[in-house]
Amino acid sequence: xxxxxxxxxxxxxxxxxxxxxxxxxxxxxxxxxxxxxxxxxxxxxxxxxxxxxxxxxxxxxxxxxxxxxxxxxxxxxxxxxxxxxxxxxxxxxxxxxxxxxxxxxxxxxxxxxxxxxxxxxxxxxxxxxxxxxxxxxxxxxxxxxxxxxxxxxxxxxxxxxxxxxxxxxxxxxxxxxxxxxxxxxxxxxxxxxxxxxxxxxxxxxxxxxxxxxxxxxxxxxxxxxxxxxxxxxxxxxxxxxxxxxxxxxxxxxxxxxxxxxxxxxxxxxxxxxxxxxxxxxxxxxxxxxxxxxxxxxxxxxxxxxxxxxxxxxxxxxxxxxxxxxxxxxxxxxxxxxxxxxxxxxxxxxxxxxxxxxxxxxxxxxxxxxxxxxxxxxxxxxxxxxxxxxxxxxxxxxxxxxxxxxxxxxxxxxxxxxxxxxxxxxxxxxxxxxxxxxxxxxxxxxxxxxxxxxxxxxxxxxxxxxxxxxxxxxxxxxxxxxxxxxxxxxxxxxxxxxxxxxxxxxxxxxxxxxxxxxxxxxxxxxxxxxxxxxxxxxxxxxxxxxxxxxxxxxxxxxxxxxxxxxxxxxxxxxxxxxxxxxxxxxxxxxxxxxxxxxxxxxxxxxxxxxxxxxxxxxxxxxxxxxxxxxxxxxxxxxxxxxxxxxxxxxxxxxxxxxxxxxxxxxxxxxxxxxxxx
DNA sequence: GGTTGCGCACGCA
DNA sequence: TGCGTGCGCAACC
Numbered sequence: 001x002x003x004x005x006x007x008x009x010x011x012x013x014x015x016x017x018x019x020x021x022x023x024x025x026x027x028x029x030x031x032x033x034x035x036x037x038x039x040x041x042x043x044x045x046x047x048x049x050x051x052x053x054x055x056x057x058x059x060x061x062x063x064x065x066x067x068x069x070x071x072x073x074x075x076x077x078x079x080x081x082x083x084x085x086x087x088x089x090x091x092x093x094x095x096x097x098x099x100x101x102x103x104x105x106x107x108x109x110x111x112x113x114x115x116x117x118x119x120x121x122x123x124x125x126x127x128x129x130x131x132x133x134x135x136x137x138x139x140x141x142x143x144x145x146x147x148x149x150x151x152x153x154x155x156x157x158x159x160x161x162x163x164x165x166x167x168x169x170x171x172x173x174x175x176x177x178x179x180x181x182x183x184x185x186x187x188x189x190x191x192x193x194x195x196x197x198x199x200x201x202x203x204x205x206x207x208x209x210x211x212x213x214x215x216x217x218x219x220x221x222x223x224x225x226x227x228x229x230x231x232x233x234x235x236x237x238x239x240x241x242x243x244x245x246x247x248x249x250x251x252x253x254x255x256x257x258x259x260x261x262x263x264x265x266x267x268x269x270x271x272x273x274x275x276x277x278x279x280x281x282x283x284x285x286x287x288x289x290x291x292x293x294x295x296x297x298x299x300x301x302x303x304x305x306x307x308x309x310x311x312x313x314x315x316x317x318x319x320x321x322x323x324x325x326x327x328x329x330x331x332x333x334x335x336x337x338x339x340x341x342x343x344x345x346x347x348x349x350x351x352x353x354x355x356x357x358x359x360x361x362x363x364x365x366x367x368x369x370x371x372x373x374x375x376x377x378x379x380x381x382x383x384x385x386x387x388x389x390x391x392x393x394x395x396x397x398x399x400x401x402x403x404x405x406x407x408x409x410x411x412x413x414x415x416x417x418x419x420x421x422x423x424x425x426x427x428x429x430x431x432x433x434x435x436x437x438x439x440x441x442x443x444x445x446x447x448x449x450x451x452x453x454x455x456x457x458x459x460x461x462x463x464x465x466x467x468x469x470x471x472x473x474x475x476x477x478x479x480x481x482x483x484x485x486x487x488x489x490x491x492x493x494x495x496x497x498x499x500x501x502x503x504x505x506x507x508x509x510x511x512x513x514x515x516x517x518x519x520x521x522x523x524x525x526x527x528x529x530x531x532x533x534x535x536x537x538x539x540x541x542x543x544x545x546x547x548x549x550x551x552x553x554x555x556x557x558x559x560x561x562x563x564x565x566x567x568x569x570x571x572x573x574x575x576x577x578x579x580x581x582x583x584x585x586x587x588x589x590x591x592x593x594x595x596x597x598x599x600x601x602x603x604x605x606x607x608x609x610x611x612x613x614x615x616x617x618x619x620x621x622x623x624x625x626x627x628x629x630x631x632x633x634x635x636x637x638x639x640x641x642x643x644x645x646x647x648x649x650x651x652x653x654x655x656x657x658x659x660x661x662x663x664x665x666x667x668x669x670x671x672x673x674x675x676x
Numbered sequence: 677g678g679t680t681g682c683g684c685a686c687g688c689a
Numbered sequence: 690t691g692c693g694t695g696c697g698c699a700a701c702c
Binding site for chain 2: 690696697
């Protein structure tokens with residue numbers, strides 16, 4: 001749960017901004033809170049994230065940019081307009097402390113979302129939207145408390161209301177059949193939405209249960225320097241839009257740009273063009289691209305179902321067989337093998353790249369998750385964090401890119417949402433998740449992992465993730481560093497993706513083989529800022545990651561990593577770094593490098609970082625954390641996801657240190673297991 | 677330079 | 690026509 005104090009501050013800030021007719025975007029909120037209360041922007045963001053997940057604050061895409069709304073007020077509004085649904089509000093909502101303040105009205109929840117939803121879905125079809133969502137206006141706050149509410153929300157309502165949640169977490173709602181809540185607003189503005197970057201402070205999260213998981217996962221990256229982080233800024237191309245926002249705004253809004261450009265979103269397809277005005281849930285929508293991608297999306301969606309099913313089957317099998325150890329790690333190979341054995345699948349051509357792409361998408365959606373080591377696994381409640389993290393990471397990466405383009409200014413990142421999710425799948429997943437959530441709630445024990453959050457996470461992030469992950473189509477803009485092949489996979493066999501062997505090429509940049517290219521594309525997509533890729537936007541907020549994020553505990557990690565650390569990379573900031581241990585614990589992957597062993601390339605960690613930077617992958621470079629210990633250097637990748645994205649480029653380094661990687665992987669794996 | 681106030685336009689109901 | 694929203698500009702600190 002969010003801290004009451006922060007909740008108040010944030011809501012107050014949002015109200016204040018609104019009252020002065022300023023867009024309550026992440027930057028402004030963070031700035032104002034900092035100014036007024038001295039709160040750390042990262043923390044503010046984290047809290048905001050929590051509030052979003054709690055639906056105390058709604059994250060909406062309005063006029064192409066992300067805005068945050070005081071759910072209570074919004075709801076109120078909606079109520080007036082539509083109906084006052086008694087139920088939701090019912091006390092539960094109030095449960096949240098805040099309610100008191102906001103509560104008064106609260107509960108409708110949707111308003112903001114609904115708006116968004118409407119847009120997305122179809123602009124006006126209230127009913128349709130309403131139907132989906134149920135209209136239930138749960139008060140955001142309540143979310144946590146009442147299980148049912150949450151579920152409903154997520155399921156039905158989400159679309160609209162959820163928008164918020166979706167946006168924020170990205171998740172939940174999204175999953176719901178339609179797109180997620182996150183909608184992108186892509187509307188006329190064409191801007192991409194800025195993302196909210198939520199970062200989750202790990203520290204904070206730890207407190208909070210709910211989101212913690214999610215956040216933490218995400219957290220990893222924080223790029224943001226100071227406060228908000230970074231983000232992406234946007235490069236909005238907007239068509240003229242006003243893009244100029246002040247810096248703060250700029251960051252947020254800027255992203256918008258291409259909104260139209262290339263969204264992959266399915267959701268948007270049907271919809272009419274969004275009007276600028278309504279806030280939407282963030283989703284990526286894209287019209288044009290959508291049509292193009294539709295076919296492929298469908299196919300992939302289908303494949304996605306099978307993939308998920310495959311993972312389930314494989315997971316079950318492994319569990320059955322390895323009760324003690326826990327599920328065996330699943331990699332692309334295993335999944336491919338399984339799929340190939342399945343009837344029907346044979347017909348299709350399941351290329352590795354294709355499966356991988358779909359896999360990524362599913363991971364993004366939250367239907368599958370990637371372990372720290374890069375293995376594929378089913379999402380688990382505990383894992384909630386993982387998904388989000390992925391999302392967040394992606395967003396973070398996007399942000400970084402954007403930031404580069406635009407400026408270095410730190411800010412939040414927008415998440416791109418994709419709406420690729422298929423309704424059916426989502427529904428199934430959601431149902432499953434909801435059940436889990438309910439159970440948890442009943443139990444109460446894990447209050448921390450608030451169901452709501454969990455659900456939200458899942459859903460939301462799914463959306464977002466998907467969007468990015470999938471779109472392979474986009475050409476990789478950035479140069480790819482050449483990589484050496486690494487055989488790393490062999491041992492640890494981290495997920496194929498991660499370890500995918502690559503050709504050996506000079507680090508300096510040579511060309512990449514097709515496989516690599518595909519992978520890179522995927523990676524790039526993930527990383528790509530909305531503007532470059534899809535017009536849509538995202539929402540997640542991923543935040544940043546500050547330090548600790550996720551910390552799940554893993555003693556093992558510490559052991560391996562533990563050491564005094566010093567950042568080699570210029571970019572790395574102490575703050576980001578955090579204790580090496582933490583990082584490791586957070587799920588970061590450490591690549592241990594021994595100084596002399598970099599041959600034949602003879603690179604040092606710093607060289608690797610520099611290399612990436614020089615090749616145009618500064619973001620990746622940033623993703624590393626380096627440490628030197630006793631003459632040995634450690635390359636830390638904040639997240640598994642990140643690692644995956646970078647794996648190609650890191651090929652050489654990974655290869656060289658394969659051994660280390662293995663060890664680390666092992667450690668991580670254990671963590672995951674425990675986590676699960 | 678940052679913050680705040682507000683006119684105005686936009687889109688929706 | 691009313692309302693919510695927020696851009697963009699001016700004023701203020």
